[in-house]
Amino acid sequence: LLFPVILAGGKGERFWPLSRKDRPKQFLSLDGSSRSLLQATADRLIELGRGWDSLWVITSSQIAEGVRQQLPDLPVENLLIESEGRDTAAAVAWTSLEIKQRYGEDAVIGFFPADHWIADQEAFAHTLNAATQLATSTAAIVTLGIKPTFPSTGYGYIEQGEKIGSFNELPTYHVNRFTEKPDRETAETFLSTGRFSWNSGMFVFRAGVVLKELHTHAPEIIEPLEQHGPDIYPQLPKKSIDYALMEKTTLAYVLPVDFGWDDLGDWNAIERLLKTEDTPNVELATHVGLDTQGAIIYASNPEDVVVTIGLEDVVIVRDRNVTLVVKKERTQEIKQILKILQSDS
Ligand code: GDD
Ligand code: MG
Known part of the structure; x- marks a missing residue:
């Protein structure tokens, strides 16, 4: 069982002037469909089978009202509103604390960006099933790796290590190294080895596992949140989960992704x-x-x-x-x- 969480607090500035302060990228439909990126993300996660009650969304106060309008079926208690965006490490930390409190530390959580395009729903569900199995049976921070096609400097890179087995028939590897947004030269070197994939930005793990890892690698975020609750938010350091945790943890695993993916980063x-x-x-x-x-x-x-x-x-x-x-x-x-x-x- 998976609790999917949509990270919906970003601005999507590179799609300006279509994205504006009051209308960030995730509220737009970029491919001419009638559902916005946020709605399409929710639809995809609902289709995984557990309905609106299992879905969570974390966003910033500036656009929370828009999120409510776009997702009228989302239970109010599953919408976390950040007084001020502090990037994704704080968002992951706060949501994981809340889900642990409600469902216990073995609850499996999946984090999903609000603004991705995914082609094949069936393959997506199959992969998430595998990720959930892996996270349930192992103390794992599960990543989904995209086959890279060019030396992008806008993504995280995952170096595949030893194969640990298969989940839902998908080969599964330990992660040797995670490098967020390398420079061009480094990205080219990574690509030439054939061992690297792009980080899709989706993560799956048990609440207890990620909280323990945050204690080890990002105490400056998790400790104030545990002690003072979300009131401390504006004082938390602004860091993405990729820098705060993924570059440091030794518990990362990667599943290869084959469902057609694009992060819709810019025009x-x-x-x-x-x-x-x-x-x-x-x-x-x-x-x-x-x-x-x-x-x-x-x-x-x-x-x-x-x-x-x-x-x-x-x-x-x-x-x-x-x-x-x-x-x-x-x-x-x-x-x-x-x-x-x-x-x-
Ligand atoms: N709630 C909340 N609060 N959500 C946020 C915040 C915040 O402060 N900041 C960003 N988000 C949301 C965005 O709306 C988006 O859905 C998701 O978190 C990821 O943030 P981005 O800002 O889009 O990250 P990125 O694209 O630079 O990099 C990430 O995604 C890449 C793949 O698209 C990293 O995980 C990379 O490693 C990865 O390759
Ligand atoms: Mg992005």
Whole structure:
């Protein structure tokens, strides 16, 4: 039995101007479907079989109301609201404490990002079954490893160690080393060995196991939370679970993932999802183009017409009062622009 938790407190800034303060990425549907990324994540986890009562969500106070509106069936007592986001280590620590309190330290918890695309639900369920079996029978921090396709610097890298057996017919390995967001050169070296996978950002473990590991590796987060409860939140260090725990624990295991995955990190993800061979551009807008290719074009208002001449490999986004034009290879820098624009992001 698995208690799935959705980590839904991030901002998704690299999808600005579609993502805004009051409308973060997880509230959007990026592939034209009627369900937002958050709703699609919840649907996927509900389908694992235990219904809304088993699902938890942790988010920040700024967007909690939006989360309630998007997930009206989520029991109120399963929604944890952070007074202020302190990144994922604090979120994992607080949720694990709450679930342990309600269901005991052997409760198996799975953490899931709110903004991923997954192609094959059946394979997803099969993998999570395996992860749950592994976490139930071993003191394991279970990770799901994605086969890497390029030396990304935006992911965690998992080095596969010794094979420990199979769960639900999936080969299972000990993790030798976990490296969060390496630089380009390191990522290239990792890729060339063939032993590394990308961290999917999904984790499965027993409440008691993760809390014990947090005590060992991140006492600065778990101790104040245990002593003072969530009131201490604004004083907790801002650290992701990848740096706070995954790079340090020796209890990590990895299951290979084969369900079709994308983390929808920035506008280029739209192209990976929607590009077909016989169209030169990805168009989520009324677009008239001359000599334009490799463009990703989005307009919130279908009546707006985007006209381009002689452009290549650009992203054009029109939303409300903002028009963004950026080279595809520089979409990561939207985060920097937002610092300059802070008043209206
Ligand atoms: N509740 C809460 N509070 N959720 C948060 C917070 C917070 O303060 N910060 C981020 N989240 C949520 C985000 O909304 C997202 O769903 C998830 O936690 C992961 O955060 P990201 O900020 O998207 O992490 P990342 O993409 O840089 O890196 C992680 O995911 C990669 C795969 O997509 C890492 O785990 C990497 O190792 C991994 O490769
Ligand atoms: Mg992410």
